[in-house]
Amino acid sequence: MKEFLQFEDLTISYGGHKVVTSLSGKFVPGKVNLVVGRAGSGKSSLLLTVAGFHKEFSGKIRDENGKFDPSGNFSLAFQNPESLFFNATAGDEVEFALRMRQLPESEIIDRARGWLLRWGLEPDQYYKIHPHELSGGEKRRLALAACTVFLPPLILLDEPLAGLDRRGQTSLATMLAEMAAKHIVVVVTHEPEIFIQNQSRILFLKEGRGDWFDGNEFLALSLKNSDFYPLPGWYERAMTNFTDRADLPEVNATAVAEFLKRAASNANRL
């Protein structure tokens, strides 16, 4: 497991035009690292630079061993990762990454079946099914399982929740949060509210600059100024009176209801 992935004065350009300037800071395991910002702010460019596919940059990308070497150390999935399917069965799709790493045959099947199960796809039911016969949410889980089965220390995902319904998004976000316990998971997203927890690490890219926030700071700033980042209206209305609190709840109805109940009982006690 990697301890961190650190940027030192990282500047990323495209054809001489700077998209990210002097970025410093680090991604860590434990919580999902979110990268947010408007279209064109350099989110995807940052992922491609970390993955070693984009070379037009200056500054350093380091891990605990020194200069970060991406080869074989990361998985990368773009929006609609299910477009990568090319095998006849879901099982073959998951096995592919393990075969490419020349693992023993018995280990390949065991790991592939175990990994499918981990992503909520019962192997007895899904292993021999053609990937395109699955539902949208199942396809997405299969695609992410196939991209991560070799357990890379760094997982880079570009808008992995796009196109899913809210239930599918929440369930996928939970799985990614679980993976973040042992991997550095970096997620580029336009829906950070699904992932944000108090200790989440958020890199906000705006006009070439990158600012780092923890979950509470990000929520508080967004509540005070919706131009900073627009949160769902119901959350803004429910939390209007609590913008200075250091324990803002996650953006989901249950967490907000519990928070409001606690706040009301505290007020009664006073």
Add this chain to the structure above:
Amino acid sequence: MQIGFKQGSSFLYRLNPLVKRGLAFVLIIFFSLAALEVSLLAGFLVCLLAMLLLARLPLRSIFFSIRRISLLLIIVGLVQGFKGDGFDLLAAFEGIIRILGVFFTAGVYLTISPQSELMYFWEIVFMPLEFFRLPARELALVMVIAVRFLPVMLTEIDRIRMAQIARGARLSGGFFSSAASLMPLMIPTLSQAIVKAEELAEAMEARGYRVSAARTRYHRFRFSFFDLIWVTLAGVIFVLTIVSRFSNFNFWC
């Protein structure tokens, strides 16, 4: 950076699409065939550049795009230079100017021609097919869509390539091994192309497109006096090219 249509309003943009295409065709013939002295060819290229500057075309981005052929230019220069005894610098230079002229003309044509004009041109080209009751307009549309989707598909291929490499795919090797190793790239690309084609077809139908329905034209292209001047100029260049190449009066070279 890819060559493609860039918005503009200068005199070159306002030309009739057929005149644009004809002019580009004549210039490509000129740079390929004209048997002129290298200084005249170079001078012609400089004049062309000056005119494009006057027309406020994004020359920098066109140059940036065609710099990808710099290896081709070097090879052509070497082949032309070593054609005779020893190395003939002028011959090498001539070869480079000809290739540069052809690519530059094509780049400028694509920069000043929006999709509707490309489509109009292909419709005219395919018009004789209507004689045989073949759907000329639809064939033209197929051509234009294919050309327009190339950059989209190239971007898609690049994304698939990067993600499959991250999974461990080895997308290179010998000829026979690479055919199999390219499967992780080829199958998703093909399936994406089919998906995108279907989506496009449905979107077009949803907006009222019907095959072989009688329809009017959204963009109307007129032939102006200004176009006539350019047709005359194209005619002069064409005659000059043919005469210089095929007549005995080669007093200019």
